[in-house]
Amino acid sequence: MLEQLYFAMEVFLNGLMAGVLYALVALGFVLIFKASGIFNYAQGVMALFSALTLVGIMDGQVPFSHIINATFGTDIHHFGWHVPALFAIFGTVIVMVLFAWIVQRYIFRHLVGQEPIILFMATIGLAYFLEGVGDLMWGSEIKKLDVGLPQGINDTIDQVTYEMFGYGFFIDNLDIVATVVAVLLVIGLVIFAQYSKEGRAMRAVADDHQAALSVGVSLNFIWIMVWSVAGFVALVAGIMWGTKSGVQFSLSLIALKALPVLMLGGFTSIPGAIVGGLIIGVGEKLFEFFMSSSALAGELFGFTISATENWFAYVLALIFLVFRPQGLFGEKIIERV
Amino acid sequence: MLDNSESYVTEDGRTIGGVVMEMKNITLRFGGVVAIKDISFDIREGEIRAIIGPNGAGKSSMLNVISGFYVPQEGEVLFHGKPRPQLRPYEVAQQGIARTFQNIALFEGMTVLDNVMTGRLNKMSSGLLAQAIWRGKAEKEEIENREKAEKIIDFLEIQHIRKTPVSRLPYGLKKRVELARALVSEPSILLLDEPMAGMNVEEKEDMSRFILDVNDEFGTTIALIEHDMGVVMDLSDRVVVMDYGKKIGDGTPSDIRNNQAVIDAYLGVAHD
Numbered sequence: 001m002l003e004q005l006y007f008a009m010e011v012f013l014n015g016l017m018a019g020v021l022y023a024l025v026a027l028g029f030v031l032i033f034k035a036s037g038i039f040n041y042a043q044g045v046m047a048l049f050s051a052l053t054l055v056g057i058m059d060g061q062v063p064f065s066h067i068i069n070a071t072f073g074t075d076i077h078h079f080g081w082h083v084p085a086l087f088a089i090f091g092t093v094i095v096m097v098l099f100a101w102i103v104q105r106y107i108f109r110h111l112v113g114q115e116p117i118i119l120f121m122a123t124i125g126l127a128y129f130l131e132g133v134g135d136l137m138w139g140s141e142i143k144k145l146d147v148g149l150p151q152g153i154n155d156t157i158d159q160v161t162y163e164m165f166g167y168g169f170f171i172d173n174l175d176i177v178a179t180v181v182a183v184l185l186v187i188g189l190v191i192f193a194q195y196s197k198e199g200r201a202m203r204a205v206a207d208d209h210q211a212a213l214s215v216g217v218s219l220n221f222i223w224i225m226v227w228s229v230a231g232f233v234a235l236v237a238g239i240m241w242g243t244k245s246g247v248q249f250s251l252s253l254i255a256l257k258a259l260p261v262l263m264l265g266g267f268t269s270i271p272g273a274i275v276g277g278l279i280i281g282v283g284e285k286l287f288e289f290f291m292s293s294s295a296l297a298g299e300l301f302g303f304t305i306s307a308t309e310n311w312f313a314y315v316l317a318l319i320f321l322v323f324r325p326q327g328l329f330g331e332k333i334i335e336r337v
Numbered sequence: 338m339l340d341n342s343e344s345y346v347t348e349d350g351r352t353i354g355g356v357v358m359e360m361k362n363i364t365l366r367f368g369g370v371v372a373i374k375d376i377s378f379d380i381r382e383g384e385i386r387a388i389i390g391p392n393g394a395g396k397s398s399m400l401n402v403i404s405g406f407y408v409p410q411e412g413e414v415l416f417h418g419k420p421r422p423q424l425r426p427y428e429v430a431q432q433g434i435a436r437t438f439q440n441i442a443l444f445e446g447m448t449v450l451d452n453v454m455t456g457r458l459n460k461m462s463s464g465l466l467a468q469a470i471w472r473g474k475a476e477k478e479e480i481e482n483r484e485k486a487e488k489i490i491d492f493l494e495i496q497h498i499r500k501t502p503v504s505r506l507p508y509g510l511k512k513r514v515e516l517a518r519a520l521v522s523e524p525s526i527l528l529l530d531e532p533m534a535g536m537n538v539e540e541k542e543d544m545s546r547f548i549l550d551v552n553d554e555f556g557t558t559i560a561l562i563e564h565d566m567g568v569v570m571d572l573s574d575r576v577v578v579m580d581y582g583k584k585i586g587d588g589t590p591s592d593i594r595n596n597q598a599v600i601d602a603y604l605g606v607a608h609d
Binding site for chain 1: 406438
């Protein structure tokens with residue numbers, strides 16, 4: 001029985017780590033939603049696209065090589081160089097800023113003042129477009145991403161816990177890194193929003209467009225900035241997920257896991273995205289552990305079920321919607337009559 | 338008739354300078370509706386210039402043209418004697434023309450102090466990196482901006498609500514916070530869109546006093562729109578009267594009082 005308890009604790013910790021990764025994706029949603037009221041369906045694809053671009057730059061892949069080869073009858077695929085991870089990340093950031101500019105200039109600038117549902121539809125279009133562009137640019141095969149982050153079991157934790165409990169905890173190094181990065185990212189974002197001039201302008205735009213204009217804030221600039229920051233957050237999420245499970249197109253589906261996270265945490269709260277992510281991560285891991293264990297659920301209910309991770313988050317979000325539709329940290333919806 | 342660059346001294350001893358801003362034959366249409374029809378007038382440095390007129394006369398539209406929110410189809414705006422190219426609202430603000438809104442546009446989620454501080458956004462020049470490491474220039478700038486903000490907050494007597502979220506304030510105070518935010522950017526021209534709309538007599542008197550004080554203390558040129566004839570006549574140096582998008586009067590308050598077209602517009606004309 002003690003063994004089971006340790007195992008549950010290990011599952012709990014792993015759930016926390018997985019939750020951090022969900023939170024990273026959810027964070028990108030919150031940023032854009034807060035500043036411009038756009039629910040950006042493309043956030044997950046942005047994570048995928050940034051990871052693809054990062055791998056592409058690192059491996060010196062020629063973008064659009066398939067089209068180029070098909071058109072000109074050439075056979076080029078690689079530039080033949082390898083770019084160090086840090087420079088490649090820098091290059092990807094530039095690509096994401098460029099992406100932000102294009103999105104703002106050619107899509108959302110023309111949709112200012114439209115209904116939220118129209119903006120949302122535009123982001124769905126953007127998501128599929130970007131997925132297609134990613135495919136054309138870098139190809140659709142699964143790629144390995146290695147920017148030098150440590151991976152595999154953390155031996156120190158394994159040993160220490162073994163000496164303490166007689167049971168070694170399996171914690172992945174990458175998960176620890178992801179947690180540290182997420183914490184730093186959130187601290188950085190909060191400081192940026194609260195104390196910098198640009199952050200102050202961003203909050204002003206989020207609050208009232210007209211008033212922001214009247215104090216000399218360019219809406220266009222702020223929106224490009226917000227999309228750039230969201231792109232950067234997507235890149236961080238892309239690096240973590242890509243390192244964990246390879247850069248593949250199913251990465252964009254992780255974005256869907258961010259939806260229940262947001263329903264729990266509230267669409268407008270940065271801390272909410274983090275807490276929501278952790279709850280979902282821990283909840284689904286513990287639930288899976290409990291329901292699939294013959295010693296627990298089997299004893300209790302007489303049956304076990306597995307693969308609950310696929311639906312647990314959504315059911316939890318549904319329950320939340322019934323009792324607290326604004327989420328844990330969201331702004332309360334009060335309608336004056 | 339005064340020359341554009343000539344200055345004069347008012348009865349109460351203030352010096353009114355030359356023309357800083359001039360509207361020339363402004364026409365603004367929304368589809369088939371003509372909101373402003375061929376209007377010209379000027380604003381002199383240091384004066385309080387009022388635009389009055391009945392509902393729907395095009396007063397707010399005029400203010401929106403000056404502040405860049407609307408683009409007129411015809412005519413031009415001269416700023417310091419030079420034709421102003423078509424600017425976006427935030428660029429107009431960056432030129433030192435601040436404004437308030439008829440229906441109050443404040444950042445409801447922020448405190449009064451934060452709201453006022455946003456008025457200093459254009460005065461901050463240090464880059465993101467400098468702000469991130471928070472030393473030297475950025476720090477000095479922040480302290481300086483904060484001092485300016487506190488000074489204006491003091492001036493408008495809203496110290497007691499500095500840390501209160503704006504959404505919790507009553508209407509009259511919100512108007513004052515909005516004025517503070519406009520004022521803190523040290524504008525050369527201040528545009529006030531119905532600063533006294535919806536206020537009771539006492540609040541109106543307070544607001545009038547603040548407008549006069551601002552003009553007096555900082556020498557700010559003020560252009561304001563107002564409904565209340567009494568207030569306008571007491572407050573302003575010169576008045577433009579609009580009706581159905583046209584200018585029907587322009588001059589000192591006493592000129593306006595005796596202007597037949599203005600009397601007709603306000604009291605109605607007897608149709609025989």
